[in-house]
Amino acid sequence: MSVFHPPGSIKAQSHLPGEKLSLELADFYKVFGDFSRIRILFALLDNELYVNELAELLSMSQSAVSHQLRILRQNKLVRVRKDGKTSLYSLDDDHVYRILTEGLEHLSH
Amino acid sequence: MSVFHPPGSIKAQSHLPGEKLSLELADFYKVFGDFSRIRILFALLDNELYVNELAELLSMSQSAVSHQLRILRQNKLVRVRKDGKTSLYSLDDDHVYRILTEGLEHLSH
């Protein structure tokens, strides 16, 4: 996977992403780091769902679901499609799908 | 990326991973969701480093680094190799590398 430098060389510095990027990445992963949001993401893995459907499916209050959807929206993990007075949510792009898959693989060793 | 069911069908339930797995996944991603840990992981991306090297490189206290390394160890993101009174840390496996890469890709749209 990568070439190792002799220990002690501290060559890593050159590869370190900037502080700003590291912070953005951490914030990005933080979004995945919550039980409710993970369940919402999995529910949307192959379905477009309404807010109330998500709430019912996951036994969460409508408020809690909306709050988490907001975070998912702001971080571009999900997309909304307005349909009259309802809102249809779906995953935003394939990265989300792949990251979830990688995580599952890691857990199953 | 996936086949959409008509909205309202709530077919998602069948695909939902169990609560236990969802919790484990969330905990796994939570590990990536911290500035200090992300920087440690990037520093180890292509180097095996001592604790004190990490501390110096990232301008963190030895204590803070050790605490975070412990979390990374427990979640199998890094590996330790004892070398006398020092400890050499490296990434545990390729999933870690790939997950970091996916995240970077997502951020750059």
Added chain:
DNA sequence: TATACATATGTACATATGTACATATGTATA
């Protein structure tokens, strides 16, 4: 065995964060 040194860890505390509760916003229908 005594000492120096690298790393690990216990504890306290400040801050971050998820959720409940209440209410605002926006849309369709009469």
Added chain:
DNA sequence: TATACATATGTACATATGTACATATGTATA
């Protein structure tokens, strides 16, 4: 315009979590 309804959001609060500080643990050398 009034009403019903779905969703979004403000706020408070309990809990989770990262770090500083102090100290324990483990190893090499004299």
